[in-house]
Amino acid sequence: MTSPTADRLLDAQVAWVLARLEDDLPTLVAEEVASLLAVGQRLTVGALVDADDVAALISDVLERVPPSTAASTFTAVLAEVLHAGPADGEEHTLGDVVSREHVEALTDAALAGTDTLKDALDDLTRSPAVAAVAGRFMARVVSEVVQTNRAMAEKLPGLGSLVSFGAGAAGKVIGATQVDALVGAAAGQGAGFAVRRLNAIVVDTLRDPGTRAAVLEVYGLYADQPLTGLQRAMTLEQAQHLAGLVQDVVIDAAPSAPVQALVRAVAEGFVATYADHPVSELVADLGVDAEAVTAHVTTPAARAITAAREAGELEPMVRSRLAPFWESSEVAALLGD
Secondary structure, eight states: OOOHHHHHHHHHHHHHHHHHHHHSHHHHHHHHHHHHHHHHTTSBHHHHOOHHHHHHHHHHHHHHSTTSHHHHHHHHHHHHHHHHOSOTTOOOBHHHHSOHHHHHHHHHHHHTTHHHHHHHHHHGGGOHHHHHHHHHHHHHHHHHHHHHHHHHHHTSTTHHHHHHHHHHHHHHHHOGGGHHHHHHHHHHHTHHHHHHHHHHHHHHHHHSHHHHHHHHHHHHHHHTSBOOOSTTTOOHHHHHHHHHHHHHHHHHHTTSHHHHHHHHHHHHHHHHHHTTSBHHHHHHHTTOOHHHHHHHHHHHHHHHHHHHHHTTOHHHHHHHHHHHHHTSHHHHHHHTO
16 A cells, blocks of 8 residues: 555656657657767676677577568568569669679679689589589580581581481491480590589689670679569469578578587677777667667657557556555655655
8 A cells, every 4th residue: 555645756757757758759769879878888898798698699589580470471471572573663773782893893702712613513523413414414515516517517518428328327336326325325434524524614614704794794784674573483382482492491500500600609709809899889880870779769669659558558557667666665664654
């Protein structure tokens, strides 16, 4: 049972808090943000956060969020938006998203790593399946070349009959249906060699000075073209299925030991970098200032306060948090009534 004085003081404080929340919210938020940033100038990052706590928080988020219902909903909506493309009246180009300067820098970085790519491709020779596919590919290439040359030769007077005679003779010796198979078998016997040759062709092509110009030329062809949705490439169901597969990969990968180790290493390195620096310096390095924080906090806070007031929940919420103080025995003893 609270005293009459305590009840009146509680009513006055509730009214004062409600007035500030409803009538003076921007000023209130600005004051709180400025106060927190001022404290951040005196406190270091290391005094407030620990690398283990940061790593644990990120790990928990990676484990809980990807398989959540909200993440599945977001994935489905994202697939739908990408499939539909820009809204009516909106037109964006590839150049609006990625500038030519960035494409040039990325191309230069990628082409500079051809030695690493060569090593990775050469390592594929250990796979019998890859070697077999490379052998079949080389067989198709050789077969297509032979067929093309035969077709061209048959159009020339005299040479066509000679080619036909040679092919017929070979057919009588080993069987006409086995000529192409012979080529394939020969390529298959050197499958490992085929892989290495393909790797050399790929790497040499990337090292060709014309490759950079070709990449930039392709970018130039599409830089000014409007971005469209995925309707021409796939149906909405296929887009959502693909997005779901990507989500499944993230669900399995996020809580895995390698990813968790990566998260811990990054958290430790980041905290160690800023441990002795004021929190305000970290906030500034993030490109955030008081005005931006105030603007982003004020809008959703105002909506929440308005919704709570219209639902009749704001005053009870404020009162329930202030009442315990005024109902305490310490306050009753001070007031003496």
